Amino acid sequence: MSSTPATAVSDRLSRKLSRNVRERAIELVLFLAASVSVLTTLGIIWILLVESYHFFEHVPLWDFLTDTMWTPLFSEPRYGILPLLLGTVTTSLVALAVAVPLGTVIAIFISEFASPRVREVVKPFLELLGGVPTIVYGYFALTVVSPVLQYFFPSLPGFSMLAAGLVMGIAIVPYISSLSEDAMRAVPMSLREGAYAMGSTRFQTAVRVVLPAAISGVLSAYILGISRAVGETMIVAVAAGMQPNFTMNPAEPAQTISAYIVQVAMGDLPHGSIGYQSIFAAGLSLMVLTLFFNVVGHLIRRRYREAY
Amino acid sequence: MNHQDIAAVRGIIRSNRRWDLFFAAAGFVALLLGVLAFVTLFGQMVLNGWERLNPDFFMSFPSRRAANAGILSAWVGSLLVMLVTAVSAVPLGVAAGVYLEEYAPKNLVTDIIEINVTNLAGVPSIVYGLLALGVFVYAFGFGQSILTAGLTLGLLILPVIIVATRESLRAIPVHVREGAYGCGATQWQVVRDHLVPYSTPGIMTGVIIGLSRAIGETAPIITIGALTFIAFLPASPISDTAPFINFQWLTSGFTVMPIQMFNWTSRPEEAFQQNAAAAGFILVFMTLMMNGLAIWLRYRLRKSISW
Structure with missing residues (x-):
């Protein structure tokens, strides 16, 4: 190396340095891109808290949580979140009553009963079903499901939580079935083989061995279904009616938290008015609700996780 | 074992087999219910909307008279919004996915980002609308524009693209990286020349699924206060004078397909x-x-690549 001119060495070193600097710069850019998601979360929390804070300067928190009337656009406004909350809970319960049994049965069927060829067809089909825009489901609930239900129950109104909830259930089935099926697929073959060797039937293997082994994944699929149902907007906005209603009777029309946000946003509320702030308070309630279910889901996963 | 016991055992076996059959039938019926729901949904729309599906429908603005109304401003709006969404979300999502999968050290910051991406996927879409209303519309002053809508939907589908990128990067075997490093490549060269090109089909699948979700999203766009009666087109992105591209359309008012549909759905008239x-x-x-397209891409991918 002694014959190499000194400048060449320093040249190579400087090239290496610039290369290092460039590498670190690129890493920094990529890191910034990854932190956009954290910024999004912070932005959501910040905007909800700030606008809700202004809202609660006018409305006592206690009234917000206990008043049974939600009439923010009337001349004598009342701000009780309970009617909206009951609407959200009721439609979600109806949806889950449809989606949990259907989704679980479909998941067990695809994972344990169906031949590979059937699975190849059914899984993409379920994905397609999950990709249908929710506004289309809302249209379906209003123009098909409501009239059909009214045919069987003539006293049912044209807008009802029942129709919206049923269709919401159908919309959630793909999520629940595909996640539950993934969890069941992940159960090792040896467990099934053990069960079959003991003389179990398919049904016994599925329900007594595979399902319990996959229960943490299946439960988190349910939790995801719940948070979808709670946050679902367009189906209830179209088909459940738009009046807040303090009831848990699914045969009545009602408004959910998300539908209220849509209703206000469709009007022309000035920035900074109490009506404008009220949708952020409603959004905060929605976030708290979904956060609650996410935490519960996390705890359930930890509690029931089986490691193989 | 005497005769009676054998008969009893046979009885148990028979009843178990019946349960098997019964459940298989139940699964089949559940699937059929799904198919039935989809067929009714699609069939009803085809039957009901068939008369309206003509070229005029695509080339007319919305109107107070149902028979003259069309979706011109809606599909152009959807197209432009999707353009903004794709341009903002794809580079960000791929970069974030590459960082988390290839660069990120195992530490608290990385954990926070990962947990955050998972949780963002579960945030109701209407909450993104509130974020956009507070931040993009008022704090940044973008107004109720195509730019706001596109960025909002971009944030909404970011987790989908990040997850798809990470999964397809993870599927590339380690020896590809080792081979490239062995030839003296830097980390960025490995990413740029090998990992990203090899994972492109997987990333594309995620991008398409994300965009197909974005194109049907209604709630966040209503929340930012998008107008529903738009009888004009935004300024064209391509102009005939230099520099041939203008960005005026970004700040234009707009409507999109799902909002137009919601608007018509909430009217009582049959027409x-x-x-x-x-x-x-x-x-x-x-x-x-x-x-x-996404399913087909994935199917092709599974068939054609063997490392």
Whole structure:
């Protein structure tokens, strides 16, 4: 190396340095891109808290949580979140009553009963079903499901939580079935083989061995279904009616938290008015609700996780 | 074992087999219910909207008279919004996915980002609308524009693209990286020349699924206060004088397909319901095409690549 001119060495070193600097710069850019998601979360929390804070300067928190009337656009406004909350809970319960049994049965069927060829067809089909825009489901609930239900129950109104909830259930089935099926697929073959060797039937293997082994994944699929149902907007906005209603009777029309946000946003509320702030308070309630279910889901996963 | 016991055992076996059959039938019925729901949904829209599906429908603005109303401003709006969404979300999502999978050290910051991406996927879409209303519309002053809508939907589908990128990067075996490093490549060269090109089909699948979700999203766009009656087109992105591209359209008011459909759905007149059916048919057709393309891409990918 002694014959190499000194400048060449320093040249190579400087090239290496610039290369290092460039590498670190690129890493920094990529890191910034990854932190956009954290910024999004912070932005959501910040905007909800700030606008809700202004809202609660006018409305006592206690009234917000206990008043049974939600009439923010009337001349004598009342701000009780309970009617909206009951609407959200009721439609979600109806949806889950449809989606949990259907989704679980479909998941067990695809994972344990169906031949590979059937699975190849059914899984993409379920994905397609999950990709249908929710506004289309809302249209379906209003123009098909409501009239059909009214045919069987003539006293049912044209807008009802029942129709919206049923269709919401159908919309959630793909999520629940595909996640539950993934969890069941992940159960090792040896467990099934053990069960079959003991003389179990398919049904016994599925329900007594595979399902319990996959229960943490299946439960988190349910939790995801719940948070979808709670946050679902367009189906209830179209088909459940738009009046807040303090009831848990699914045969009545009602408004959910998300539908209220849509209703206000469709009007022309000035920035900074109490009506404008009220949708952020409603959004905060929605976030708290979904956060609650996410935490519960996390705890359930930890509690029931089986490691193989 | 005496005769009676054997008979009892046979009885148990028979009853168990019946349960088997019964459950298989139940699973089949559940699937059929899904198929039935989809067929009714699609069939009803086709039957109801068939008369409206003609070229005029695509080339007319919305109107107070249902028979003259069309979706011109809606599909152009959807197209432009999707353009902004794709341009903002794809580079960000791929970069974030590459960082988390290839660069990120195992530490608290990385954990926070990962947990955060998972949780963002579970945030209701209407909450993104509130974020956009507070931040993009008022704090940044973008107004109720195509730019706001596109960025909002971009944030919404970011987790989908990040997860797809990470999964397809993870599927590339380690020896590809080792080979490249062995030849003296830097980390960025490995990423740029090998990992990203090899994972492109997987990333594309995620991008298409994300965009097909974005194109049907209604709630966040309503929340930012998008107008529903738009009888004009945004300024064209391409102009005939230099520099041939203008960005005026970004700040323009707009409407999109799902909002147009929602608008028609919420009117009582039968004629507008027909328009809603026709718009819904086109919307479902577009999302089905996009999802179908994604499924096909993934199928091809699974068949053709063996490391």
